[in-house]
Amino acid sequence: SFSDTIQLKWANYFPIGTAHTKIMEVFIKDIEAKTNGKVKFNYYPAGTLLTAPKMYDGVEKGMADLGFANIGYTFGRFKETEVLDMPIGYNTEWVATHVSNDFYKKFKPKEWDKVHVLAFSICGLNVLQTTKPVNKLEDLKGMNIRGTGYVGEVVSALGGTPRAISTPEAYDAVLKKVIDGLYISMETLQAFRYAEVVKYVTEIWPIGQGYTFYLIMNKDAWNKLPADVKKVFDEYPFEEKLAKMWNEIDIAGKKFGIEKGVKFIQLSPEESKKWIKAADPVIEKYVKTMVSTGKSEKEVRGWISYLKERRDYWTKKQKELGIKSSTGPDFLRAEFK
Amino acid sequence: MSPVSVFIIGIIFLLIFFLIRMPIAFSMGLAALLGLSYLTSFHTALMFIPRDLFELFSSYSISAIPMFILMGYYGFSAGLGNRLYDAAYSIFGHIRGGLAVSTIFACAGFGAICGSCTATSATMGKLAIPAMKKYKYNDMIAAGCVAASGTLGILIPPSVVLLVYGIITSESIGKLFIAGIVPGIILAICMSLAVYIYCLKNPHVGPPGEKMAFKERMKAIGKVIDVLLLFILVIGGLIFGFFTPTQAGGVGAVGAIIIGLARRELTWKAFVENTKEALRTSCMILTIMGFATVFGHFITLSNITFMLSDWITTLKIPSFFIMMIIMVIFLIGGCFVDSLPFMILTVPIFYPLVKNLGYDPIWFGVIVTILTGVGTITPPVGINVYVIKGITNDLPLEVIFKGTFLFFAAMMVGTILLIMFPSWTLFLPNLVR
Amino acid sequence: MERFERFVKNISKTLEWVGVVGYLIMVLVNVIDVVGSKFFHFPLPGAFEVTSFAQVIAIALTIPIGLYLGFHISIDFILERFPDVPKKLINIFVSIVFVIFFGLILYQTLEYAYSLQISDEIGSVSKIPLFPFAYVIAIGIVPVILFYIIKTITSIKGR
Ligand code: NA
Ligand code: NA
Numbered sequence: 001s002f003s004d005t006i007q008l009k010w011a012n013y014f015p016i017g018t019a020h021t022k023i024m025e026v027f028i029k030d031i032e033a034k035t036n037g038k039v040k041f042n043y044y045p046a047g048t049l050l051t052a053p054k055m056y057d058g059v060e061k062g063m064a065d066l067g068f069a070n071i072g073y074t075f076g077r078f079k080e081t082e083v084l085d086m087p088i089g090y091n092t093e094w095v096a097t098h099v100s101n102d103f104y105k106k107f108k109p110k111e112w113d114k115v116h117v118l119a120f121s122i123c124g125l126n127v128l129q130t131t132k133p134v135n136k137l138e139d140l141k142g143m144n145i146r147g148t149g150y151v152g153e154v155v156s157a158l159g160g161t162p163r164a165i166s167t168p169e170a171y172d173a174v175l176k177k178v179i180d181g182l183y184i185s186m187e188t189l190q191a192f193r194y195a196e197v198v199k200y201v202t203e204i205w206p207i208g209q210g211y212t213f214y215l216i217m218n219k220d221a222w223n224k225l226p227a228d229v230k231k232v233f234d235e236y237p238f239e240e241k242l243a244k245m246w247n248e249i250d251i252a253g254k255k256f257g258i259e260k261g262v263k264f265i266q267l268s269p270e271e272s273k274k275w276i277k278a279a280d281p282v283i284e285k286y287v288k289t290m291v292s293t294g295k296s297e298k299e300v301r302g303w304i305s306y307l308k309e310r311r312d313y314w315t316k317k318q319k320e321l322g323i324k325s326s327t328g329p330d331f332l333r334a335e336f337k
Numbered sequence: 338m339s340p341v342s343v344f345i346i347g348i349i350f351l352l353i354f355f356l357i358r359m360p361i362a363f364s365m366g367l368a369a370l371l372g373l374s375y376l377t378s379f380h381t382a383l384m385f386i387p388r389d390l391f392e393l394f395s396s397y398s399i400s401a402i403p404m405f406i407l408m409g410y411y412g413f414s415a416g417l418g419n420r421l422y423d424a425a426y427s428i429f430g431h432i433r434g435g436l437a438v439s440t441i442f443a444c445a446g447f448g449a450i451c452g453s454c455t456a457t458s459a460t461m462g463k464l465a466i467p468a469m470k471k472y473k474y475n476d477m478i479a480a481g482c483v484a485a486s487g488t489l490g491i492l493i494p495p496s497v498v499l500l501v502y503g504i505i506t507s508e509s510i511g512k513l514f515i516a517g518i519v520p521g522i523i524l525a526i527c528m529s530l531a532v533y534i535y536c537l538k539n540p541h542v543g544p545p546g547e548k549m550a551f552k553e554r555m556k557a558i559g560k561v562i563d564v565l566l567l568f569i570l571v572i573g574g575l576i577f578g579f580f581t582p583t584q585a586g587g588v589g590a591v592g593a594i595i596i597g598l599a600r601r602e603l604t605w606k607a608f609v610e611n612t613k614e615a616l617r618t619s620c621m622i623l624t625i626m627g628f629a630t631v632f633g634h635f636i637t638l639s640n641i642t643f644m645l646s647d648w649i650t651t652l653k654i655p656s657f658f659i660m661m662i663i664m665v666i667f668l669i670g671g672c673f674v675d676s677l678p679f680m681i682l683t684v685p686i687f688y689p690l691v692k693n694l695g696y697d698p699i700w701f702g703v704i705v706t707i708l709t710g711v712g713t714i715t716p717p718v719g720i721n722v723y724v725i726k727g728i729t730n731d732l733p734l735e736v737i738f739k740g741t742f743l744f745f746a747a748m749m750v751g752t753i754l755l756i757m758f759p760s761w762t763l764f765l766p767n768l769v770r
Numbered sequence: 771m772e773r774f775e776r777f778v779k780n781i782s783k784t785l786e787w788v789g790v791v792g793y794l795i796m797v798l799v800n801v802i803d804v805v806g807s808k809f810f811h812f813p814l815p816g817a818f819e820v821t822s823f824a825q826v827i828a829i830a831l832t833i834p835i836g837l838y839l840g841f842h843i844s845i846d847f848i849l850e851r852f853p854d855v856p857k858k859l860i861n862i863f864v865s866i867v868f869v870i871f872f873g874l875i876l877y878q879t880l881e882y883a884y885s886l887q888i889s890d891e892i893g894s895v896s897k898i899p900l901f902p903f904a905y906v907i908a909i910g911i912v913p914v915i916l917f918y919i920i921k922t923i924t925s926i927k928g929r
Contacts, residue, residue, distance in 0.1 A: 049634065076890045076892040176581070193503065387879040590797055616828060
């Protein structure tokens with residue numbers, strides 16, 4: 001009956017009209033259908049209930065029941081999970097998303113104990129979107145590049161100056177030359193219309209890195225769910241659907257960029273090696289930081305080699321499945337025109 | 338209780354709190370706490386307050402407001418406003434309401450660049466109102482004029498509100514910016530005509546002066562060269578991308594100090610006093626905006642916007658009338674909610690609806706921007722009016738609200754024209770691909 | 771009682787001075803960043819975050835003095851027309867409500883500040899921890915509560 005309906009508030013900070021907002025609408029529809037109306041969602045996108053920096057805290061405390069955001073907005077809170085933000089060289093976002101879930105399942109970092117994790121995902125791998133061409137590492141020297149958290153650190157390591165500007169404001173900042181570009185995923189070319197203001201994209205998947213997203217649920221709200229509803233959530237393919245979404249929107253973003261006349265630059269194998277070497281100190285610094293918080297160096301290096309091992313596994317898998325991405329090595333990269 | 342009743346009861350509480358002289362900011366917080374407690378739980382409701390305050394107080398984009406307020410105060414104490422208006426008076430003073438019209442275009446120009454109507458009103462108000470008073474302009478009109486014309490800035494690019502609209506809806510920000518230009522000018526013209534006609538009928542409100550000789554004009558203009566240089570630095574820096582709005586405000590403040598020191602008009606005492614006064618005005622505004630965010634969360638969780646859009650989709654009337662209903666909703670909402678939170682709250686709901694009706698989303702963005710701008714001068718919650726109240730001190734709130742009414746009416750006429758003739762808004766953006 | 775009132779007012783004034791320092795830091799950081807990055811290729815990478823955090827200090831600590839100086843806008847002209855007795859009762863009621871309201875906010879702000887403290891969250895560029903600024907908001911609220919406690923007592927006494 002009606003009174004048995006469980007009402008849940010689902011928060012998302014992404015604007016309406018974006019794929020990240022629409023995919024949650026799909027989740028909502030599917031789960032409402034599969035639970036035969038036992039669960040009903042009120043959906044609050046566009047940060048109307050919780051903005052990205054407040055997402056985790058708001059879901060943990062029950063201001064919303066479910067929430068979606070990335071760990072870059074709460075820098076320092078999820079130190080162990082931040083290993084996923086390292087420039088591991090995920091070849092594609094599809095690979096990265098699967099790796100992130102493997103990592104959580106294997107190591108179960110304590111920092112997520114206060115909420116129920118539904119899925120992780122890693123967004124489209126960051127590419128350099130700039131107003132001046134970046135063909136070599138030296139070209140980046142002295143450029144102001146939008147990037148926060150570890151993405152900002154990679155920018156530093158590569159020789160640029162990281163700037164913390166919110167994604168909506170970055171458009172204006174590029175237009176006004178406050179910054180020379182962004183280190184961010186391909187899809188933002190379209191989603192935030194950056195293709196209107198940047199002229200070049202340098203694809204640097206050899207040090208591929210993205211932002212790690214979490215989809216979580218309030219612990220009490222989860223515990224109160226009846227077993228059959230829990231089963232629906234458990235069996236729902238959040239991971240696969242998110243991986244597919246990130247992959248598709250990056251392809252769309254690149255297409256949009258091409259239409260707007262943005263030029264896409266690939267690094268030569270020799271140049272790639274230079275970038276990998278330049279980005280390595282970020283990983284080393286992360287290891288040191290974690291050791292200073294009491295982890296053993298062996299354990300932290302273990303996480304990193306596990307990530308690389310899973311990266312290779314999922315890269316092979318993607319090739320087998322014939323899934324194409326916007327960026328990555330030739331055999332995974334989609335053809336454009 | 339239905340969403341509508343929860344919402345209405347919340348608004349009634351808010352009004353009662355206003356009437357028993359609770360500060361506006363705290364009234365919004367308290368009404369929100371009660372409403373959210375009903376909708377969620379008392380503890381959850383309480384959690385919104387420190388989080389929303391912390392987020393607003395630590396918002397970088399908001400920091401443009403305190404910076405421009407500071408620039409206005411330093412500029413005032415360095416005598417920039419007086420000299421600027423002496424020059425304007427020498428040119429336009431012989432026209433009835435000439436200074437008011439100059440103020441409207443100055444605000445449009447300044448606000449155009451800085452992109453925030455609150456910052457515009459603060460900067461220009463501190464300079465314009467005392468100067469207009471000196472030339473025997475009526476307080477009410479002077480204050481109303483600045484409060485209202487501050488809203489023009491959010492139409493003419495760049496504009497924070499249009500930017501947020503573009504992000505929320507994924508519309509082209511470039512097109513939105515271009516689309517704002519003509520409506521901004523049309524509204525400025527409507528407001529100028531309104532004040533001119535009003536001054537014709539009530540000559541004491543904006544009395545004309547003697548027409549000055551060319552030489553005198555040149556002399557007055559000569560005295561404002563440093564002021565103009567400062568404005569060129571701030572505005573030029575913004576246009577050519579030298580700095581963010583916050584940085585522009587900071588640079589402008591320091592520039593005003595330098596001019597004041599060079600002209601020996603800014604004393605140490607005046608510096609300290611003006612810093613404090615500017616901070617107090619900023620504190621008042623940001624505290625209101627902080628608690629307004631909490632109130633916005635009450636409105637979100639009341640689900641009133643969902644309910645309204647569901648109701649509208651069931652209506653079987655011509656789409657023009659539906660558009661009118663949406664306008665009225667925006668006008669009423671604007672009375673209680675500040676422009677940006679309001680935009681974030683309503684656009685996700687109404688955008689798809691309006692698009693389904695076959696209206697152009699770029700045009701809708703412009704109309705919504707105007708309406709949220711109008712909201713900054715409509716009682717009881719009118720941020721621009723509060724800013725003017727903060728910087729003038731001696732003018733009662735209700736007088737300033739009265740003063741804005743003339744301009745409100747002019748803006749309504751302009752808005753209706755823009756609704757009737759969408760092509761006025763759209764021909765410029767349609768020129769770009 | 772009057773000594774206590776003076777004491778609270780002095781605290782509010784002192785906090786305002788700290789706020790002024792925060793305000794001037796905002797200006798300075800901005801100008802240094804602009805001059806540094808545009809003329810000397812030496813930007814302050816954490817400038818935006820420092821500006822934001824300084825703003826919290828500036829705004830939160832200026833709230834209490836506003837109650838004495840009356841710059842938190844309220845709508846006066848309606849209550850002015852009330853007769854003295856209901857006006858007095860309303861004033862007492864409002865003061866008590868605010869003692870409770872801000873007491874609750876203080877408690878919740880401390881809880882929030884503590885949760886930020888144990889979360890280790892830091893500004894992603896400046897590496898400055900967030901939690902001290904949440905405590906700053908709590909500090910700004912304390913004199914507000916004291917102000918309304920004093921106002922409750924003086925209203926009851928009929929001053
Ligand atoms: Na503007
Ligand atoms: Na209003």
